Amino acid sequence: MRWLVLYTALVLGANAGWAGEIDWQAAHDGGLAKLQRTDPTPVPATAFTDPEGGTHALADYKGKVVLLNFWATWCAPCREEMPSLDALQAQMGGEDFQVVAIASGHNPAPAISKFLAEAGVANLPVRLDPRQALAREMGVMGMPVTVLIDRDGNEIARLMGGADWASDTARELVRQATAP
Secondary structure: OHHHHHHHHHHHHHHHHOOOOOHHHHHOOOOOOOOEEEEEEEEEEEOOEEEOOOOEOOHHHHOOOEEEEEEEOOHHHHHHHHHHHHHHHHHOOOOEEEEEEEEEOOOOHHHHHHHHHOOOOOOOOOEEEEEOOHHHHHEEEEEEEEEEOOOEEEEEEEEEEEOOOOOOHHHHHHHHHHOO
């Protein structure tokens, strides 16, 4: 009987150790084939703004898992992807998770408003990186690029190109990344 109790405790303890682990292969097989796991790397402290002139930084989101997306109004794959990012934020955004979509480069305010209205985006605040300082520091060479950031402010994965972020696979990825 003692062995059964000990074995049960070891199994339960081992399973608790698996909490928060991401099944990268399942994400890849489930439709996020371009998602590449990266070595945990601290994200830069480079500031970005909003249309009202407020200043923000990725450190503002420390303690949350962040899906950081770099996009532009002229980017056709961004136009396709943006509604799914908006849906993911609507479904899963909150205390543990946030989609942060940053318009990078020259994106005039009227063009941003038109882009977001046409895409039906209602759940993502507008964030701007007009001189591409953050994008350059993070090695963004084209758009869209989406970066998964852990609670400690480390990049842990990157996807270059568009993806369906409202898919079951993407939601499961977020659930795994935000698990305690």
